[in-house]
Amino acid sequence: MSECIFCKIIDGSIPSAKIYEDEHVYAFMDIMPLTKGHTLVIPKNHKENVYDLSEEEASNLFKVVPKIASVLKEAFGPVGMNLLNNNGAPAGQSVFHFHLHFIPRYDQTDGFR
Numbered sequence: 001m002s003e004c005i006f007c008k009i010i011d012g013s014i015p016s017a018k019i020y021e022d023e024h025v026y027a028f029m030d031i032m033p034l035t036k037g038h039t040l041v042i043p044k045n046h047k048e049n050v051y052d053l054s055e056e057e058a059s060n061l062f063k064v065v066p067k068i069a070s071v072l073k074e075a076f077g078p079v080g081m082n083l084l085n086n087n088g089a090p091a092g093q094s095v096f097h098f099h100l101h102f103i104p105r106y107d108q109t110d111g112f113r
C-alpha cells in the first residue's frame, strides 16, 4: 500500500474536504490553509513532481483549472487568486505527489505574501 498521503486522500483512507473530482484529478481543501479556501489539485496517478507528469496528465489537470478557480471565487469571494506549484524540497515541496495550490486572495492583510 502507498505511503503517500495524497494517494491515501484519493483512496479515501485519509479524509479530505473535496472540492472537485473526475476520472483523472482530485481537488480538496489544504489542511493548513494559507488563506480562506486554499485548495490543492492533484492527478490521481501518483507522480512526484512536474518532471514526471505526462502531457496527458498535465492536460487533464490543467483543463479543470478554470472550473476550480471559478468554484472557489463563487464560494469564498476572493478578489484575487494565486496558483502555485513547488517542485523539490529546495523549492518548498513537502508532499511528493504533484499538486497545484489555489490560494484565494482577499486584501493586502490576508497574511500571504
Ligand code: 5GP
Residues within 6 Å of the ligand: 005, 014, 016, 017, 028, 029, 030, 031, 032, 033, 040, 085, 086, 092, 093, 094, 095, 096
Ligand atoms: P507543498 O509544500 O508540498 O507545496 O504543499 C503541501 C501542502 O499539503 C501543504 O500546504 C500542506 O498544508 C498540505 N497537506 C499536508 N498534509 C495534508 C493532509 O493530510 N491533508 C490536506 N488536506 N492537506 C495536507
Ligand code: ZN
Residues within 6 Å of the ligand: 002, 004, 005, 006, 007, 008, 045, 046, 047, 096, 097
Ligand atoms: Zn501519491
